[in-house]
Amino acid sequence: MPCTRNLLSDRRIWSHPILTFKRGRKVKFFFEGREVEAYEGESIAAALYAIGVDIFSYSIKLKRPRGAFCMIGKCSSCFMKVDGIPNTRTCIEPVREGVKVERQKGLAEIPTNGGESDVEDEEVLETDVLVIGGGPAGLSAALATAKYGLKTVIVNEHFKLGGQLLKQTHKFFGSKDLFGGLRGFQIGEELSRKVMGNPNIKVLLQTVAYGIFRGGWVGLAGKNKLYRVKPKAVIVASGASENFLTFPGNDLPGVMGAGGAQTLMNEYGILPGDEVLTVGSGNVGLIVSYQLLQAGAKVKAIVEILPEIGGWFVHAAKVRRYGIPILTRHTLKAVWGRERVEGATIVQVDEKFRPIPGTEKDIECDLVLIAVGLTPDTRLFAQAGAVMRWVPEAGGPVPLRTRYLEVSIPGMYIAGDASGIEEATTAMLEGEIAGLSVVTKLAGPKAEVIERREKLLKFLWDEYRASPLMARAKAGKESVTVSEEEMEEIRKWNPPFVSFGVR
Amino acid sequence: MKVNILIVGGGISGLSIAYTLAKRGIKDILVVDANYIGSGSTGRCATGIRASFTSEEHVVLMKNSIELWKKLSQPEELGKYGLQFDQGGYVWIASKEESVELFKKLVNLHNSLGVPTRVVSPEELKELVPPIRADEAKAALHDPTAGKSYVFDTLHAYIKACKELGVRIMTFTPVRKLVAGGGKVKAAVTDKGSIEADTFIVAAGSGSKKLMESIGVDIPLKNLPRHIMITEAFKPAFKPLVIDWDAGGAPYIVQTKEGNFIIAREIEEEPEQPLGSVRIDFLPKVVSAMAKWFPWIKRIRVLRYWIGYYVTSPDHHPIYGPVDEYENIYLACGYSGHGYMLAPVTGKIITEWLLDGRPSIPQAERLTLRRFKEGRLIEEFAIVG
Numbered sequence: 001m002p003c004t005r006n007l008l009s010d011r012r013i014w015s016h017p018i019l020t021f022k023r024g025r026k027v028k029f030f031f032e033g034r035e036v037e038a039y040e041g042e043s044i045a046a047a048l049y050a051i052g053v054d055i056f057s058y059s060i061k062l063k064r065p066r067g068a069f070c071m072i073g074k075c076s077s078c079f080m081k082v083d084g085i086p087n088t089r090t091c092i093e094p095v096r097e098g099v100k101v102e103r104q105k106g107l108a109e110i111p112t113n114g115g116e117s118d119v120e121d122e123e124v125l126e127t128d129v130l131v132i133g134g135g136p137a138g139l140s141a142a143l144a145t146a147k148y149g150l151k152t153v154i155v156n157e158h159f160k161l162g163g164q165l166l167k168q169t170h171k172f173f174g175s176k177d178l179f180g181g182l183r184g185f186q187i188g189e190e191l192s193r194k195v196m197g198n199p200n201i202k203v204l205l206q207t208v209a210y211g212i213f214r215g216g217w218v219g220l221a222g223k224n225k226l227y228r229v230k231p232k233a234v235i236v237a238s239g240a241s242e243n244f245l246t247f248p249g250n251d252l253p254g255v256m257g258a259g260g261a262q263t264l265m266n267e268y269g270i271l272p273g274d275e276v277l278t279v280g281s282g283n284v285g286l287i288v289s290y291q292l293l294q295a296g297a298k299v300k301a302i303v304e305i306l307p308e309i310g311g312w313f314v315h316a317a318k319v320r321r322y323g324i325p326i327l328t329r330h331t332l333k334a335v336w337g338r339e340r341v342e343g344a345t346i347v348q349v350d351e352k353f354r355p356i357p358g359t360e361k362d363i364e365c366d367l368v369l370i371a372v373g374l375t376p377d378t379r380l381f382a383q384a385g386a387v388m389r390w391v392p393e394a395g396g397p398v399p400l401r402t403r404y405l406e407v408s409i410p411g412m413y414i415a416g417d418a419s420g421i422e423e424a425t426t427a428m429l430e431g432e433i434a435g436l437s438v439v440t441k442l443a444g445p446k447a448e449v450i451e452r453r454e455k456l457l458k459f460l461w462d463e464y465r466a467s468p469l470m471a472r473a474k475a476g477k478e479s480v481t482v483s484e485e486e487m488e489e490i491r492k493w494n495p496p497f498v499s500f501g502v503r
Numbered sequence: 504m505k506v507n508i509l510i511v512g513g514g515i516s517g518l519s520i521a522y523t524l525a526k527r528g529i530k531d532i533l534v535v536d537a538n539y540i541g542s543g544s545t546g547r548c549a550t551g552i553r554a555s556f557t558s559e560e561h562v563v564l565m566k567n568s569i570e571l572w573k574k575l576s577q578p579e580e581l582g583k584y585g586l587q588f589d590q591g592g593y594v595w596i597a598s599k600e601e602s603v604e605l606f607k608k609l610v611n612l613h614n615s616l617g618v619p620t621r622v623v624s625p626e627e628l629k630e631l632v633p634p635i636r637a638d639e640a641k642a643a644l645h646d647p648t649a650g651k652s653y654v655f656d657t658l659h660a661y662i663k664a665c666k667e668l669g670v671r672i673m674t675f676t677p678v679r680k681l682v683a684g685g686g687k688v689k690a691a692v693t694d695k696g697s698i699e700a701d702t703f704i705v706a707a708g709s710g711s712k713k714l715m716e717s718i719g720v721d722i723p724l725k726n727l728p729r730h731i732m733i734t735e736a737f738k739p740a741f742k743p744l745v746i747d748w749d750a751g752g753a754p755y756i757v758q759t760k761e762g763n764f765i766i767a768r769e770i771e772e773e774p775e776q777p778l779g780s781v782r783i784d785f786l787p788k789v790v791s792a793m794a795k796w797f798p799w800i801k802r803i804r805v806l807r808y809w810i811g812y813y814v815t816s817p818d819h820h821p822i823y824g825p826v827d828e829y830e831n832i833y834l835a836c837g838y839s840g841h842g843y844m845l846a847p848v849t850g851k852i853i854t855e856w857l858l859d860g861r862p863s864i865p866q867a868e869r870l871t872l873r874r875f876k877e878g879r880l881i882e883e884f885a886i887v888g
């Protein structure tokens with residue numbers, strides 16, 4: 001049965017086999033003039049989804065209903081007017097008492113009414129190190145630089161630290177050093193606590209690093225305030241965004257990124273849908289399907305265009321055990337529904353990935369999960385003029401870097417998903433390595449630091465990535481890792497317009 | 504390879520010349536560009552179009568160009584491929600008494616050359632630009648014939664029409680140098696081989712000077728970096744391009760048909776700075792300048808900020824037409840920030856030079872390279888978008 005819902009229904013999950021959701025105090029806010037309830041700590045988008053809002057905006061030209069897709073600030077389908085400010089990404093805007101939220105029908109009017117007076121003057125921040133991104137990579141990097149006395153500023157676009165760890169409910173493998181035995185979100189909380197408590201680290205939440213400028217300046221934009229920073233080194237750990245697919249109906253509310261669904265379900269305890277079709281059988285597609293099952297949804301099928309399943313055997317076996325069919329050589333043809341997904345048509349493909357007419361099958365569902373991979377967020381590197389290369393195994397265009405994670409812009413470092421898609425453990429390892437490289441550069445080579453860095457590098461390359469399961473990611477990263485000498489040569493041919501620190 | 508006419512530069516100038524020549528039945532035209540079409544100044548410009556200049560040459564050329572923009576935007580010409588000319592006007596705001604006096608003089612000049620500008624009151628300014636805070640304005644100069652067009656639509660339309668008329672376009676093919684002998688240019692050397700041609704046209708924007716140096720012709724051009732940004736989109740708020748005449752750097756703002764605001768101003772710069780070398784002080788400078796008139800601007804987000812070159816000649820007028828040293832090469836460059844609006848008339852002028860021996864607009868003949876040797880520079884002091 002297609003699922004229709006009334007506003008003010010409750011999609012929050014109140015009982016779950018393995019998770020309990022800590023919810024903040026109740027707050028009241030206004031959605032299109034109506035008073036509604038939420039829990040502190042939720043994003044506006046999550047709070048609205050929880051009470052049955054599917055449509056977050058209407059498209060600019062054709063006024064088509066649009067739902068939220070990524071839930072982490074990367075896709076702009078959740079733009080709403082918040083306290084008079086149009087085009088606010090409600091998925092990374094915290095809900096708060098009395099906030100007024102309205103949907104936009106097409107383009108918004110210019111915000112002529114008030115508000116301008118509370119924009120503060122630009123402030124110059126003094127710091128040794130700037131870390132961009134507060135996910136596992138950025139947090140680990142900041143802890144490493146701060147440990148050796150470097151003044152560190154960490155900026156995060158989201159209102160919470162932790163990045164994608166916050167949606168990861170599985171227990172991590174490995175030693176205690178690598179947080180083995182803890183669940184992802186617990187690791188995120190632990191790292192955040194350490195960072196918040198470190199006197200050498202200044203944390204700026206809801207602040208985006210918007211550009212790298214002549215003279216080594218970095219621009220930061222907070223809610224009502226601009227900063228400019230001239231750090232001696234900058235570490236960019238900006239993560240990744242989810243890929244999208246083109247098919248009729250792909251903008252219908254209910255077509256959601258698998259990561260977006262994870263955010264709702266695992267971070268906020270909100271059920272993203274009742275009847276689900278998952279597109280893509282990589283690890284993310286498999287894991288999220290399983291998690292949806294745990295949370296009480298019915299997963300109707302997982303479709304995969306390739307002849308074989310993309311993800312690891314363990315994960316595939318688990319969803320199969322629960323009777324979810326994984327249909328290889330199948331793709332999504334279209335999604336239908338009026339104001340929300342009511343069903344999807346899937347179709348078999350031939351060896352050249354062309355749909356085979358006559359093999360279409362309709363599946364009724366209210367959620368279509370798109371789990372077709374991630375693309376590294378390397379925009380700051382591209383803008384700064386770093387030399388990049390398109391690497392399919394890394395998920396897209398990524399900068400060349402040394403083993404110590406410095407890119408062709410001197411003093412600019414990379415870590416985590418931005419450097420090529422992997423997962424949280426490698427993000428933490430890369431973050432610390434980048435941090436220690438900055439320490440070595442700014443505070444001089446210390447035996448202890450070099451030793452620790454070598455140990456991490458050895459573990460990362462020779463043990464962790466040696467697993468056959470990591471072969472593809474490893475090949476990707478290898479292809480963009482160059483020696484120090486090669487990097488000097490690259491810089492000669494591509495003279496950077498900007499650099500950080502003394503050289 | 505050998506062609507009839509080789510045009511170096513696939514910006515709006517090169518395309519307009521190719522289109523106009525082809526429309527007059529000329530065959531075997533090749534346009535080469537070092538990069539992609541529009542990758543030079545064209546794709547980076549603010550798309551303002553106006554005739555309210557302060558030299559006779561500019562006013563007359565621009566008036567002609569505006570007539571051509573109107574014609575081009577008709578469905579039977581390039582309108583069918585999406586080219587638009589949106590005659591929303593220009594307003595120049597004066598906040599000083601002496602500027603109002605200057606405006607009055609300019610209006611007399613414009614009117615005498617047939618451009619119907621006039622000085623308007625702050626109240627009229629507010630009517631033309633409703634979301635403005637006009638209290639500090641003393642008066643404004645309104646040019647109702649001015650307007651804007653949309654660069655990507657324009658380029659797309661030119662490309663389609665050119666191809667339809669048989670013009671060939673080669674991208675990602677830098678011309679490394681020209682080769683000449685016996686008073687004639689022989690060939691353009693590229694990585695894909697030499698291209699011979701009967702006639703060469705240099706419409707290579709910021710690359711023109713270097714190209715001409717390769718055959719020993721010095722053209723006095725400087726590439727001045729100009730900074731510009733675009734904001735997120737909103738419902739149409741006002742039509743004219745608005746310039747603050749009395750603020751440093753003459754900041755201006757214009758809303759595109761998609762609803763985004765393009766905002767720019769001049770900041771002090773050294774020539775030839777690399778195009779990627781963006782400056783953090785530009786954004787607050789341009790925003791605070793505009794916030795004086797549009798306080799809400801502080802509340803909207805910047806989407807992109809970039810640099811483009813104003814390819815500038817000593818008298819801020821274009822360099823058109825033949826050179827003394829060689830009989831088969833023509834220049835179309837050095838627009839000093841106004842080459843987008845000029846493009847249709849540029850096409851007409853160069854085409855006439857080639858096919859009729861001289862342009863039908865006499866003022867164009869004063870704009871050859873020779874003027875610098877002979878010291879006949881032209882004066883212009885309203886150099887903004």
Ligand SMILES: Cc1cc2nc3c(=O)[nH]c(=O)nc-3n(C[C@H](O)[C@H](O)[C@H](O)COP(=O)(O)OP(=O)(O)OC[C@H]3O[C@@H](n4cnc5c(N)ncnc54)[C@H](O)[C@@H]3O)c2cc1C
Nearest residue numbers: 133135136137156157163164208209238239259416417423
């Ligand atoms: C949607 C999604 C789901 C995932 N799910 C899993 C999973 O279930 N299991 C798994 O093992 N791995 C998963 N991953 C893979 C991922 O490799 C890691 O989990 C890890 O979170 C990556 O860490 P990171 O620090 O590089 O990036 P992130 O954790 O993404 O953190 C980046 C942070 O930087 C901020 N940011 C970005 N740009 C800027 C800027 N310009 N200014 C300020 N802040 C900025 C972002 O808001 C974000 O908070 C997922 C990745 C994504 C994108």
Ligand SMILES: Cc1cc2nc3c(=O)[nH]c(=O)nc-3n(C[C@H](O)[C@H](O)[C@H](O)COP(=O)(O)OP(=O)(O)OC[C@H]3O[C@@H](n4cnc5c(N)ncnc54)[C@H](O)[C@@H]3O)c2cc1C
Nearest residue numbers: 514515516537543544545549551678708710811842843844
């Ligand atoms: C910020 C800014 C705002 C502006 N605003 C306006 C405005 O509002 N109104 C207006 O009229 N004008 C404006 N201009 C000016 C306008 O952009 C230019 O005058 C116009 O685009 C020039 O067009 P063009 O075709 O001559 O040059 P370009 O667009 O620069 O094209 C030249 C082409 O030649 C190619 N080239 C160069 N060297 C070689 C070579 N050796 N071999 C092969 N190809 C080569 C380049 O790749 C380039 O594509 C503005 C400019 C800037 C930077």
Ligand code: FES
Nearest residue numbers: 071075076078091
């Ligand atoms: S930006 Fe909010 S859902 Fe993607």
